Amino acid sequence: MFCQRCDKPLTDDEAERIVNAGATGAGGTITVCRIPCKPSPRQTSPVGLGR
Template sequence: MICARCDRHLKDDEAEPINMAAATGAGTTIYLCKGYCKSAPRQTTPHSIRH
């Protein structure tokens, strides 16, 4: 399992499952750390634009 917020690998006792219901279909389950964790950095713009 991987935390949906910080992208850390989690063991069964470290993960908190969250059921994400969908309007149609089966939905999905995501896992988060039981304690607070920071979001992993994400690239939102191309590197060349930031300069």
């Protein structure tokens, strides 16, 4: 089981499950750290051409 915010592996006592009931669909459940964590860096735009 991994935190879906920081990608850290978690044990059952470190994890908190959040149920997201979908308004028009099935919804889902996410697993995050009990203690607020810092999100892992993600690339959200393409890398420049190096000019």
